[in-house]
Amino acid sequence: MSDAAEERPYHHGNLRAALLEAAGRGLRERGADQLSLRDLAREVGVSHAAPRRHFPDRQALLDALAETGFAQLDSALRAALAGADDAFPSRARAAMTAYTRFATENAALLELMYTSKHRPGATQIVEAAEAPFGLMGELIIQGQEQGALQAGDPERIGIVLFATLQGIASLINGNFVKPELLDALVETAVEQFLRGARPHS
Structure with missing residues:
Protein backbone atom coordinates (compact mmCIF):
# COMPACT_ATOMS: atom_id res chain seq x y z
CA MET A 1 0.00 0.00 0.00
CA ASP A 57 -12.57 -3.63 17.96
CA ARG A 58 -15.89 -4.54 16.38
CA GLN A 59 -17.69 -4.57 19.74
CA ALA A 60 -16.65 -0.97 20.38
CA LEU A 61 -18.20 -0.04 17.03
CA LEU A 62 -21.46 -1.83 17.87
CA ASP A 63 -21.57 -0.15 21.28
CA ALA A 64 -21.09 3.26 19.67
CA LEU A 65 -23.90 2.50 17.23
CA ALA A 66 -26.19 1.59 20.13
CA GLU A 67 -25.30 4.77 22.02
CA THR A 68 -25.95 6.82 18.88
CA GLY A 69 -29.28 5.05 18.46
CA PHE A 70 -30.48 6.03 21.92
CA ALA A 71 -29.41 9.62 21.23
CA GLN A 72 -31.39 9.58 17.97
CA LEU A 73 -34.44 8.15 19.74
CA ASP A 74 -34.18 10.86 22.39
CA SER A 75 -33.99 13.54 19.69
CA ALA A 76 -37.01 12.09 17.88
CA LEU A 77 -39.09 12.05 21.07
CA ARG A 78 -38.06 15.58 22.05
CA ALA A 79 -38.86 16.91 18.59
CA ALA A 80 -42.28 15.24 18.68
CA LEU A 81 -43.06 16.63 22.14
CA ALA A 82 -41.90 20.10 21.10
CA GLY A 83 -44.54 20.05 18.37
CA ALA A 84 -47.35 18.99 20.72
CA ASP A 85 -49.43 21.24 22.97
CA ASP A 86 -49.34 21.06 26.77
CA ALA A 87 -52.32 18.72 27.14
CA PHE A 88 -51.29 15.19 28.08
CA PRO A 89 -53.33 13.37 25.39
CA SER A 90 -51.59 15.43 22.70
CA ARG A 91 -48.16 14.81 24.20
CA ALA A 92 -48.82 11.10 24.68
CA ARG A 93 -49.98 10.74 21.08
CA ALA A 94 -46.90 12.59 19.79
CA ALA A 95 -44.44 10.53 21.85
CA MET A 96 -46.12 7.19 21.09
CA THR A 97 -46.17 7.92 17.36
CA ALA A 98 -42.55 9.06 17.38
CA TYR A 99 -41.41 5.94 19.21
CA THR A 100 -43.19 3.46 16.95
CA ARG A 101 -41.99 5.23 13.81
CA PHE A 102 -38.42 5.15 15.07
CA ALA A 103 -38.79 1.48 16.02
CA THR A 104 -40.12 0.47 12.62
CA GLU A 105 -37.83 2.67 10.52
CA ASN A 106 -34.75 1.49 12.47
CA ALA A 107 -35.62 -2.10 13.33
CA ALA A 108 -32.09 -3.51 13.21
CA LEU A 109 -30.69 -0.56 15.15
CA LEU A 110 -33.39 -0.87 17.82
CA GLU A 111 -32.60 -4.56 18.29
CA LEU A 112 -28.91 -3.73 18.63
CA MET A 113 -29.70 -0.96 21.12
CA TYR A 114 -31.64 -3.24 23.44
CA THR A 115 -29.34 -6.26 23.20
CA SER A 116 -26.27 -4.07 23.74
CA LYS A 117 -27.87 -2.37 26.73
CA HIS A 118 -27.99 -5.67 28.61
CA ARG A 119 -24.46 -6.74 27.83
CA PRO A 120 -22.28 -6.87 30.99
CA GLY A 121 -20.18 -3.74 31.34
CA ALA A 122 -22.18 -1.65 28.88
CA THR A 123 -22.48 1.28 31.31
CA GLN A 124 -22.23 3.98 28.63
CA ILE A 125 -25.11 2.44 26.68
CA VAL A 126 -27.23 2.22 29.84
CA GLU A 127 -26.50 5.89 30.49
CA ALA A 128 -27.41 6.79 26.89
CA ALA A 129 -30.73 4.95 27.30
CA GLU A 130 -31.62 6.98 30.37
CA ALA A 131 -32.40 10.09 28.31
CA PRO A 132 -35.27 8.73 26.16
CA PHE A 133 -36.62 6.45 28.88
CA GLY A 134 -36.42 9.29 31.40
CA LEU A 135 -38.37 11.47 28.99
CA MET A 136 -41.14 8.87 28.78
CA GLY A 137 -41.16 8.57 32.56
CA GLU A 138 -41.56 12.34 32.89
CA LEU A 139 -44.45 12.16 30.45
CA ILE A 140 -46.26 9.60 32.64
CA ILE A 141 -45.76 11.80 35.73
CA GLN A 142 -47.10 14.78 33.80
CA GLY A 143 -50.20 12.77 32.92
CA GLN A 144 -50.73 11.95 36.58
CA GLU A 145 -50.27 15.58 37.61
CA GLN A 146 -52.81 16.70 35.00
CA GLY A 147 -55.29 14.09 36.23
CA ALA A 148 -55.26 12.19 32.93
CA LEU A 149 -53.66 9.10 34.48
CA GLN A 150 -54.38 7.35 37.75
CA ALA A 151 -52.01 7.76 40.67
CA GLY A 152 -49.55 4.99 41.41
CA ASP A 153 -46.16 3.78 40.36
CA PRO A 154 -45.33 5.70 37.15
CA GLU A 155 -42.78 3.05 36.19
CA ARG A 156 -45.44 0.33 36.13
CA ILE A 157 -47.73 2.46 33.96
CA GLY A 158 -44.78 3.26 31.70
CA ILE A 159 -43.89 -0.42 31.30
CA VAL A 160 -47.42 -1.22 30.12
CA LEU A 161 -47.26 1.67 27.66
CA PHE A 162 -43.82 0.60 26.42
CA ALA A 163 -44.99 -3.00 26.00
CA THR A 164 -47.90 -1.81 23.87
CA LEU A 165 -45.70 0.30 21.61
CA GLN A 166 -43.03 -2.36 21.32
CA GLY A 167 -45.71 -4.91 20.47
CA ILE A 168 -47.03 -2.79 17.61
CA ALA A 169 -43.49 -2.23 16.31
CA SER A 170 -42.67 -5.94 16.54
CA LEU A 171 -45.78 -6.89 14.57
CA ILE A 172 -44.85 -4.45 11.81
CA ASN A 173 -41.17 -5.38 11.80
CA GLY A 174 -42.10 -9.06 11.69
CA ASN A 175 -44.36 -8.49 8.65
CA PHE A 176 -47.45 -9.56 10.58
CA VAL A 177 -49.02 -6.15 10.06
CA LYS A 178 -48.64 -3.76 7.11
CA PRO A 179 -46.50 -0.66 7.87
CA GLU A 180 -49.21 1.65 6.54
CA LEU A 181 -51.42 0.62 9.49
CA LEU A 182 -48.94 2.05 12.01
CA ASP A 183 -50.62 5.43 12.59
CA ALA A 184 -54.09 3.89 12.99
CA LEU A 185 -52.77 1.27 15.41
CA VAL A 186 -50.99 3.90 17.47
CA GLU A 187 -54.14 6.02 17.55
CA THR A 188 -56.11 3.03 18.88
CA ALA A 189 -53.36 2.33 21.42
CA VAL A 190 -53.46 5.96 22.60
CA GLU A 191 -57.22 5.86 23.03
CA GLN A 192 -57.15 2.57 24.92
CA PHE A 193 -54.22 3.67 27.09
CA LEU A 194 -55.88 6.96 28.06
CA ARG A 195 -59.19 5.24 28.73
CA GLY A 196 -57.69 2.38 30.72
CA ALA A 197 -55.23 4.38 32.78
CA ARG A 198 -57.37 7.38 33.70
CA PRO A 199 -58.44 7.87 37.34
CA HIS A 200 -61.53 6.02 38.51
CA SER A 201 -64.46 8.33 39.08
Missing part, protein backbone atom coordinates in the same frame (compact mmCIF):
# COMPACT_ATOMS: atom_id res chain seq x y z
CA SER A 2 1.36 3.46 -0.89
CA ASP A 3 2.36 6.06 1.68
CA ALA A 4 -0.42 8.29 0.36
CA ALA A 5 -3.00 5.61 1.06
CA GLU A 6 -1.69 5.17 4.59
CA GLU A 7 -1.91 8.92 5.19
CA ARG A 8 -5.52 9.21 4.05
CA PRO A 9 -7.11 8.39 7.44
CA TYR A 10 -5.36 11.32 9.07
CA HIS A 11 -6.82 13.73 6.55
CA HIS A 12 -10.37 12.42 6.71
CA GLY A 13 -12.72 15.18 7.90
CA ASN A 14 -14.53 13.27 10.65
CA LEU A 15 -13.63 9.61 10.45
CA ARG A 16 -15.62 8.53 13.50
CA ALA A 17 -18.85 10.07 12.18
CA ALA A 18 -18.24 8.67 8.69
CA LEU A 19 -17.66 5.18 10.08
CA LEU A 20 -20.81 5.32 12.21
CA GLU A 21 -22.85 6.53 9.25
CA ALA A 22 -21.53 3.72 7.07
CA ALA A 23 -22.07 1.21 9.88
CA GLY A 24 -25.65 2.39 10.25
CA ARG A 25 -26.29 1.76 6.55
CA GLY A 26 -24.65 -1.66 6.78
CA LEU A 27 -26.74 -2.51 9.82
CA ARG A 28 -29.97 -1.70 7.96
CA GLU A 29 -28.96 -3.51 4.78
CA ARG A 30 -27.04 -6.55 6.04
CA GLY A 31 -27.47 -6.83 9.81
CA ALA A 32 -25.02 -6.55 12.73
CA ASP A 33 -23.38 -9.91 12.06
CA GLN A 34 -22.04 -8.68 8.71
CA LEU A 35 -20.42 -5.48 9.97
CA SER A 36 -16.63 -5.42 9.93
CA LEU A 37 -14.14 -2.62 10.54
CA ARG A 38 -12.16 -3.61 7.46
CA ASP A 39 -15.20 -3.37 5.17
CA LEU A 40 -16.18 -0.02 6.68
CA ALA A 41 -12.65 1.31 6.16
CA ARG A 42 -12.86 0.35 2.49
CA GLU A 43 -16.29 1.97 2.16
CA VAL A 44 -15.23 5.35 3.58
CA GLY A 45 -11.90 5.27 1.73
CA VAL A 46 -9.31 4.92 4.49
CA SER A 47 -6.68 2.32 5.34
CA HIS A 48 -7.90 -0.81 7.10
CA ALA A 49 -6.07 0.21 10.28
CA ALA A 50 -7.62 3.70 10.47
CA PRO A 51 -10.93 2.76 12.17
CA ARG A 52 -9.05 1.37 15.17
CA ARG A 53 -8.08 4.91 16.10
CA HIS A 54 -11.74 5.33 17.14
CA PHE A 55 -12.97 1.76 17.64
CA PRO A 56 -10.43 -0.71 19.09
Whole structure:
Protein backbone atom coordinates (compact mmCIF):
# COMPACT_ATOMS: atom_id res chain seq x y z
CA MET A 1 0.00 0.00 0.00
CA SER A 2 1.36 3.46 -0.89
CA ASP A 3 2.36 6.06 1.68
CA ALA A 4 -0.42 8.29 0.36
CA ALA A 5 -3.00 5.61 1.06
CA GLU A 6 -1.69 5.17 4.59
CA GLU A 7 -1.91 8.92 5.19
CA ARG A 8 -5.52 9.21 4.05
CA PRO A 9 -7.11 8.39 7.44
CA TYR A 10 -5.36 11.32 9.07
CA HIS A 11 -6.82 13.73 6.55
CA HIS A 12 -10.37 12.42 6.71
CA GLY A 13 -12.72 15.18 7.90
CA ASN A 14 -14.53 13.27 10.65
CA LEU A 15 -13.63 9.61 10.45
CA ARG A 16 -15.62 8.53 13.50
CA ALA A 17 -18.85 10.07 12.18
CA ALA A 18 -18.24 8.67 8.69
CA LEU A 19 -17.66 5.18 10.08
CA LEU A 20 -20.81 5.32 12.21
CA GLU A 21 -22.85 6.53 9.25
CA ALA A 22 -21.53 3.72 7.07
CA ALA A 23 -22.07 1.21 9.88
CA GLY A 24 -25.65 2.39 10.25
CA ARG A 25 -26.29 1.76 6.55
CA GLY A 26 -24.65 -1.66 6.78
CA LEU A 27 -26.74 -2.51 9.82
CA ARG A 28 -29.97 -1.70 7.96
CA GLU A 29 -28.96 -3.51 4.78
CA ARG A 30 -27.04 -6.55 6.04
CA GLY A 31 -27.47 -6.83 9.81
CA ALA A 32 -25.02 -6.55 12.73
CA ASP A 33 -23.38 -9.91 12.06
CA GLN A 34 -22.04 -8.68 8.71
CA LEU A 35 -20.42 -5.48 9.97
CA SER A 36 -16.63 -5.42 9.93
CA LEU A 37 -14.14 -2.62 10.54
CA ARG A 38 -12.16 -3.61 7.46
CA ASP A 39 -15.20 -3.37 5.17
CA LEU A 40 -16.18 -0.02 6.68
CA ALA A 41 -12.65 1.31 6.16
CA ARG A 42 -12.86 0.35 2.49
CA GLU A 43 -16.29 1.97 2.16
CA VAL A 44 -15.23 5.35 3.58
CA GLY A 45 -11.90 5.27 1.73
CA VAL A 46 -9.31 4.92 4.49
CA SER A 47 -6.68 2.32 5.34
CA HIS A 48 -7.90 -0.81 7.10
CA ALA A 49 -6.07 0.21 10.28
CA ALA A 50 -7.62 3.70 10.47
CA PRO A 51 -10.93 2.76 12.17
CA ARG A 52 -9.05 1.37 15.17
CA ARG A 53 -8.08 4.91 16.10
CA HIS A 54 -11.74 5.33 17.14
CA PHE A 55 -12.97 1.76 17.64
CA PRO A 56 -10.43 -0.71 19.09
CA ASP A 57 -12.57 -3.63 17.96
CA ARG A 58 -15.89 -4.54 16.38
CA GLN A 59 -17.69 -4.57 19.74
CA ALA A 60 -16.65 -0.97 20.38
CA LEU A 61 -18.20 -0.04 17.03
CA LEU A 62 -21.46 -1.83 17.87
CA ASP A 63 -21.57 -0.15 21.28
CA ALA A 64 -21.09 3.26 19.67
CA LEU A 65 -23.90 2.50 17.23
CA ALA A 66 -26.19 1.59 20.13
CA GLU A 67 -25.30 4.77 22.02
CA THR A 68 -25.95 6.82 18.88
CA GLY A 69 -29.28 5.05 18.46
CA PHE A 70 -30.48 6.03 21.92
CA ALA A 71 -29.41 9.62 21.23
CA GLN A 72 -31.39 9.58 17.97
CA LEU A 73 -34.44 8.15 19.74
CA ASP A 74 -34.18 10.86 22.39
CA SER A 75 -33.99 13.54 19.69
CA ALA A 76 -37.01 12.09 17.88
CA LEU A 77 -39.09 12.05 21.07
CA ARG A 78 -38.06 15.58 22.05
CA ALA A 79 -38.86 16.91 18.59
CA ALA A 80 -42.28 15.24 18.68
CA LEU A 81 -43.06 16.63 22.14
CA ALA A 82 -41.90 20.10 21.10
CA GLY A 83 -44.54 20.05 18.37
CA ALA A 84 -47.35 18.99 20.72
CA ASP A 85 -49.43 21.24 22.97
CA ASP A 86 -49.34 21.06 26.77
CA ALA A 87 -52.32 18.72 27.14
CA PHE A 88 -51.29 15.19 28.08
CA PRO A 89 -53.33 13.37 25.39
CA SER A 90 -51.59 15.43 22.70
CA ARG A 91 -48.16 14.81 24.20
CA ALA A 92 -48.82 11.10 24.68
CA ARG A 93 -49.98 10.74 21.08
CA ALA A 94 -46.90 12.59 19.79
CA ALA A 95 -44.44 10.53 21.85
CA MET A 96 -46.12 7.19 21.09
CA THR A 97 -46.17 7.92 17.36
CA ALA A 98 -42.55 9.06 17.38
CA TYR A 99 -41.41 5.94 19.21
CA THR A 100 -43.19 3.46 16.95
CA ARG A 101 -41.99 5.23 13.81
CA PHE A 102 -38.42 5.15 15.07
CA ALA A 103 -38.79 1.48 16.02
CA THR A 104 -40.12 0.47 12.62
CA GLU A 105 -37.83 2.67 10.52
CA ASN A 106 -34.75 1.49 12.47
CA ALA A 107 -35.62 -2.10 13.33
CA ALA A 108 -32.09 -3.51 13.21
CA LEU A 109 -30.69 -0.56 15.15
CA LEU A 110 -33.39 -0.87 17.82
CA GLU A 111 -32.60 -4.56 18.29
CA LEU A 112 -28.91 -3.73 18.63
CA MET A 113 -29.70 -0.96 21.12
CA TYR A 114 -31.64 -3.24 23.44
CA THR A 115 -29.34 -6.26 23.20
CA SER A 116 -26.27 -4.07 23.74
CA LYS A 117 -27.87 -2.37 26.73
CA HIS A 118 -27.99 -5.67 28.61
CA ARG A 119 -24.46 -6.74 27.83
CA PRO A 120 -22.28 -6.87 30.99
CA GLY A 121 -20.18 -3.74 31.34
CA ALA A 122 -22.18 -1.65 28.88
CA THR A 123 -22.48 1.28 31.31
CA GLN A 124 -22.23 3.98 28.63
CA ILE A 125 -25.11 2.44 26.68
CA VAL A 126 -27.23 2.22 29.84
CA GLU A 127 -26.50 5.89 30.49
CA ALA A 128 -27.41 6.79 26.89
CA ALA A 129 -30.73 4.95 27.30
CA GLU A 130 -31.62 6.98 30.37
CA ALA A 131 -32.40 10.09 28.31
CA PRO A 132 -35.27 8.73 26.16
CA PHE A 133 -36.62 6.45 28.88
CA GLY A 134 -36.42 9.29 31.40
CA LEU A 135 -38.37 11.47 28.99
CA MET A 136 -41.14 8.87 28.78
CA GLY A 137 -41.16 8.57 32.56
CA GLU A 138 -41.56 12.34 32.89
CA LEU A 139 -44.45 12.16 30.45
CA ILE A 140 -46.26 9.60 32.64
CA ILE A 141 -45.76 11.80 35.73
CA GLN A 142 -47.10 14.78 33.80
CA GLY A 143 -50.20 12.77 32.92
CA GLN A 144 -50.73 11.95 36.58
CA GLU A 145 -50.27 15.58 37.61
CA GLN A 146 -52.81 16.70 35.00
CA GLY A 147 -55.29 14.09 36.23
CA ALA A 148 -55.26 12.19 32.93
CA LEU A 149 -53.66 9.10 34.48
CA GLN A 150 -54.38 7.35 37.75
CA ALA A 151 -52.01 7.76 40.67
CA GLY A 152 -49.55 4.99 41.41
CA ASP A 153 -46.16 3.78 40.36
CA PRO A 154 -45.33 5.70 37.15
CA GLU A 155 -42.78 3.05 36.19
CA ARG A 156 -45.44 0.33 36.13
CA ILE A 157 -47.73 2.46 33.96
CA GLY A 158 -44.78 3.26 31.70
CA ILE A 159 -43.89 -0.42 31.30
CA VAL A 160 -47.42 -1.22 30.12
CA LEU A 161 -47.26 1.67 27.66
CA PHE A 162 -43.82 0.60 26.42
CA ALA A 163 -44.99 -3.00 26.00
CA THR A 164 -47.90 -1.81 23.87
CA LEU A 165 -45.70 0.30 21.61
CA GLN A 166 -43.03 -2.36 21.32
CA GLY A 167 -45.71 -4.91 20.47
CA ILE A 168 -47.03 -2.79 17.61
CA ALA A 169 -43.49 -2.23 16.31
CA SER A 170 -42.67 -5.94 16.54
CA LEU A 171 -45.78 -6.89 14.57
CA ILE A 172 -44.85 -4.45 11.81
CA ASN A 173 -41.17 -5.38 11.80
CA GLY A 174 -42.10 -9.06 11.69
CA ASN A 175 -44.36 -8.49 8.65
CA PHE A 176 -47.45 -9.56 10.58
CA VAL A 177 -49.02 -6.15 10.06
CA LYS A 178 -48.64 -3.76 7.11
CA PRO A 179 -46.50 -0.66 7.87
CA GLU A 180 -49.21 1.65 6.54
CA LEU A 181 -51.42 0.62 9.49
CA LEU A 182 -48.94 2.05 12.01
CA ASP A 183 -50.62 5.43 12.59
CA ALA A 184 -54.09 3.89 12.99
CA LEU A 185 -52.77 1.27 15.41
CA VAL A 186 -50.99 3.90 17.47
CA GLU A 187 -54.14 6.02 17.55
CA THR A 188 -56.11 3.03 18.88
CA ALA A 189 -53.36 2.33 21.42
CA VAL A 190 -53.46 5.96 22.60
CA GLU A 191 -57.22 5.86 23.03
CA GLN A 192 -57.15 2.57 24.92
CA PHE A 193 -54.22 3.67 27.09
CA LEU A 194 -55.88 6.96 28.06
CA ARG A 195 -59.19 5.24 28.73
CA GLY A 196 -57.69 2.38 30.72
CA ALA A 197 -55.23 4.38 32.78
CA ARG A 198 -57.37 7.38 33.70
CA PRO A 199 -58.44 7.87 37.34
CA HIS A 200 -61.53 6.02 38.51
CA SER A 201 -64.46 8.33 39.08
